[in-house]
Amino acid sequence: MLFLTPKISLPIPHPPQMSNKGNYVASLSQFTRWLAGVAENKYGVEIYPGFAGTQLLLSDEPDSTNPWGNKFRSVQGVITNEVGLTKNYRMKSSFEPGMAFRAKVTLLAEGAHGSLSKQAIILHNPRKEAEPQTYGIGLKEVWRVDPEKHKPGEVVHMLEWPLDKDTYGGGWVYHMDGGLVSLGLVIGLDYKNPWLSPDCEFQRMKHHPYFRALLTFPKAERLSYAARVLNEGGLQSVPKLNFPGGALVGFSAGFVNIAKIKGTHNAMKSGILAAKAAWNAVHPSEAESSDGTVAAAADMSSSWVQKDLHEVRNLRPSFGTRLWLWGGIIYSGIDSLILKGRVLWTFKHHGPKGKTKNPDSTSSLDSSLTEPAGNHMPIEYPPFEAPWLRITFKTNLVCVMSDILTSLSSIASELDSELTVIAVFHGKSTHLLLRTTN
Numbered sequence: 001m002l003f004l005t006p007k008i009s010l011p012i013p014h015p016p017q018m019s020n021k022g023n024y025v026a027s028l029s030q031f032t033r034w035l036a037g038v039a040e041n042k043y044g045v046e047i048y049p050g051f052a053g054t055q056l057l058l059s060d061e062p063d064s065t066n067p068w069g070n071k072f073r074s075v076q077g078v079i080t081n082e083v084g085l086t087k088n089y090r091m092k093s094s095f096e097p098g099m100a101f102r103a104k105v106t107l108l109a110e111g112a113h114g115s116l117s118k119q120a121i122i123l124h125n126p127r128k129e130a131e132p133q134t135y136g137i138g139l140k141e142v143w144r145v146d147p148e149k150h151k152p153g154e155v156v157h158m159l160e161w162p163l164d165k166d167t168y169g170g171g172w173v174y175h176m177d178g179g180l181v182s183l184g185l186v187i188g189l190d191y192k193n194p195w196l197s198p199d200c201e202f203q204r205m206k207h208h209p210y211f212r213a214l215l216t217f218p219k220a221e222r223l224s225y226a227a228r229v230l231n232e233g234g235l236q237s238v239p240k241l242n243f244p245g246g247a248l249v250g251f252s253a254g255f256v257n258i259a260k261i262k263g264t265h266n267a268m269k270s271g272i273l274a275a276k277a278a279w280n281a282v283h284p285s286e287a288e289s290s291d292g293t294v295a296a297a298a299d300m301s302s303s304w305v306q307k308d309l310h311e312v313r314n315l316r317p318s319f320g321t322r323l324w325l326w327g328g329i330i331y332s333g334i335d336s337l338i339l340k341g342r343v344l345w346t347f348k349h350h351g352p353k354g355k356t357k358n359p360d361s362t363s364s365l366d367s368s369l370t371e372p373a374g375n376h377m378p379i380e381y382p383p384f385e386a387p388w389l390r391i392t393f394k395t396n397l398v399c400v401m402s403d404i405l406t407s408l409s410s411i412a413s414e415l416d417s418e419l420t421v422i423a424v425f426h427g428k429s430t431h432l433l434l435r436t437t438n
Contacts, residue, residue, distance in 0.1 A: 001013070001014035001018065001156070001157045001158070001159065002156060002157070002158045002159070002210070003158075003159050003160050004158050004159065004160050004161035004162075004171075004205075004208060004210070005160070005161055006161055006162075006208070007208075007209060008209075009158075009208070009209075009210045012159070013333075013337075014157060015259055015315075015332065015333070015336035015337065016336060016337065017257065017259040017260045017311075017312060017336060018157055018259065018260060018261070020155045023155075025152075025153055025155065025174050025175065025176050025177070025182075026176075027176070028264065048080070050083065051080040051081065051083070051099070052080065052081045053078040053079065053080055053081075053110070053115070053116050054078075054079055054080060054081045054098065054115070055078070055079050055116070055119065056075050056077075056078060056079075056106070056116055056119050056120060056123075057075070057076045057077035057078055057079055057100055057101070057102060058073040058074065058075060058076060058123075059073045059074045059076055059245075060073075061073065063244075064244030064245070065244070066124050066125070066126075066243065066244065067126075067240055067242075068125075068128065072123060072124055072243075072244055073123070073244075074244035074245035075106050075120065075243065075244060075245030075246045076102055076103065076106070076245055077100060077101045077102040077103045077106055078100075078101050078103075078106060078116060079098055079099070079100050079101075080098045080099045080100075080101070081098055082095070082096070082097055082098045083095070083096050084096055104245075104278075104281060104282050105245065105246055105247075105277075105278040105281050105282065106245055106246035107246055107247055107249050107271070107274050107275075107278060108120060108246060108247070108248050108249065108252045109249045109250040109251075109252055109267070109271060110251075110252055111228070111229075111250070111251045111252065112135060112228075112229045112230055112231045112251045112252070112254070112256075113133075113135065113229060114252055117248060117252040120243050120246070120248070121239065123243075124243040124244065126239035126240035126241070126242075126243060126248070127237075127239040127240075128240075129240070130236065130237055130238060130239045130240075131233060131236035131237045131348060131349050132233070132237065132349060132351075132363070132364055132365050133231060133233040133237040133254055133364055134188070134189070134190060134231075134232045134233045134237065134316070134349055134364055134365065134366055135188075135189045135229050135230065135231060135232055135233075135364055135366055136168075136169065136186050136187060136188045136189055136229070136230050136232045136258075137186070137187055137189060137198050137227060137228070137229055137230075138184055138185070138186045138227065138228055138229075138230055139184055139185050139186075139187075139198060139199060139202040139225075139226075139227045140182060140183070140184035140225070140226050140227070140228075141182075141183055141184065141222055141223075141224065141225050141226075141407075142176075142180055142181070142182050142222070142223045142224045143180070143181045143183065143214075143215055143220055143221065143222050143223065144179050144180055144181075144219075144220065144221045144223060145179060145180075145181050145214055145215065145216075145219070145220050146216060146219040146220060147179055147219070149213070149214055149216075150175060150179050150181065151175045152175055152176070152177060153175060154173075154174075154175040155172070155173070155174055155175070156172065156173040157170060157171070157172050157261075158170055158171035158172065158173075159329075160325070161205075161208065162185075162201050162204045162205045162208075163187065163201060164193075165324055165325040165326070166191065166192045166193070166324055166325075167187065167188065167191040167192070167193070167196065168187070168188035168190065168191075168316075168319045168325075168328070169185060169186050169187040169188055170185070170186060170261075171183070171184065171185045171186075171205055172184055172185075172186075172261065173214070180223070181214070183206075183211070184202070185198075185201060185202040185205055186230070186261065187201060188232060188319075188366070189229075189364070189366040189367070190320075190350075190365070190366040190369040190370075191369075191370065192369060192370060192371045192376070193370075193371070193376040193379065194370050194371065194372070194373045194376065195373065195376055195377070195378045195379045196379060197379070197381065198227075199227075199404050199407065200379070200381040201381075203381070203382070203384070204381055204382055207382055225407040230251070230256055230263070231251055231254040231255075231256040231258075231263070232256065232258050232316050233254050233316075233349065234254070234256070234257075234258060234309055234312065234313050234315075234316055234317075235306075235309040235310055235313040235346075236313060236317070236346060236347075236348065236349065237254050237349070238253055238254050238255070238309070239253065239254075241253055241270075241274075241300060247274050247277070249267070249270040249271050249274045250263075250266075250267035250270055250271060251263055251267060253270065255267055255270055255305055255309065257308055257309060257312055258312065258315065258316045259312040259315050259316075259332075259336060260312075265308075266305045266308060266309070269303060269304070269305050270300060270305060273299045273300055273303060276299070277299065310341055311340055311341035312336070312341060313341060313346055313347075314331070314335055314341065314343070314345070314346065314347045315328075315331075315332045315335060315336065316349075317347035317348065317349055317350065318331040318332055318335070318347060319332075320347075320349065320350030321350075349365060350365075350369075351365040351368060351369065
């Protein structure tokens with residue numbers, strides 16, 4: 001692990017959870033594509049790529065009871081989105097209507113804060129006895145670097161710069177196969193300064209001498225850019241997993257070990273346990289319980305996923321004290337290296353003074369910690385460097401910083417020629433028109 005200042009990088013001890021000795025650096029997208037082939041070809045699983053679930057399919061009348069004894073409509077499947085529409089919602093030649101998939105058990109594994117998971121949480125309120133979920137945003141790029149600087153299998157985590165003492169986060173560099181390097185930055189969304197731009201912080205991080213030395217022309221090349229939200233709430237924010245007709249698994253449930261900055265292992269295990277429970281629900285004669293989703297929740301509490309999250313449950317909340325960064329570093333070091341989570345207390349997630357609860361079951365306290373812009377000075381970020389504008393740095397030609405539109409053009413996704421995106425902020429709609437050219 002490295003502690004970064006604007007000019008230097010200092011090696012520091014890392015928590016044992018961040019040790020990657022004996023692990024493999026792999027592409028998750030390639031891994032899941034391989035798994036999809038196994039599921040389809042060997043087990044006959046039907047996969048529908050390109051279709052998103054837009055809403056849950058519910059029973060006509062309340063026919064189930066939640067853990068608190070309230071009657072609710074059970075989940076009976078999902079409805080997918082319509083594809084092939086123009087920005088004016090007119091049908092194109094590629095139009096395909098949405099489909100309704102009915103199922104005895106519906107498992108939601110759509111990542112952090114997914115739309116179907118939000119519907120289930122609003123409907124059944126499984127977070128009634130859980131802490132509010134907290135989130136971070138992760139930004140990532142994949143580069144092809146100079147072979148002389150490539151170290152296959154090396155993993156480096158970073159702390160402090162470019163973020164300030166009031167902002168939680170850190171960076172990473174993973175040396176993959178074939179001369180590729182994955183680098184990125186995670187920022188907690190409870191930052192105080194509204195002038196902070198996660199993308200600009202990420203781009204500024206690459207101005208550090210450590211990255212300048214790694215990302216040099218003419219042999220270095222950026223291949224892709226991506227960003228995603230991730231859960232940071234840990235064990236305290238895991239809701240009741242089951243609801244009438246289904247369950248939450250993976251990141252939809254919040255099974256992320258934030259100390260490891262990893263959650264795929266927990267997501268896969270939760271999926272395995274939920275699949276076994278779903279089988280029991282579909283074949284009740286072969287199960288000890290006729291309610292497969294309840295069995296899934298019980299199995300999860302006794303699995304190593306619970307132990308994995310319990311050990312690190314206090315690390316992220318420790319950064320919410322008055323000592324903030326240094327208080328979190330000191331406590332996390334003691335807890336992870338010595339105590340290993342074997343303490344009698346469990347920290348709650350911090351919120352602004354006088355606010356300890358969410359206005360609803362799906363929102364987070366993160367945004368309430370962001371202060372008015374008048375309390376902070378705008379942040380001056382380094383200017384963007386166009387791909388054709390290279391600057392000299394110790395006789396090397398480098399171009400490490402890109403503007404957001406250039407970065408979006410590197411995302412490994414297909415955009416329609418004209419796509420309208422609608423975002424809603426506090427009841428007001430904001431329209432963003434994205435255009436791509438051939």
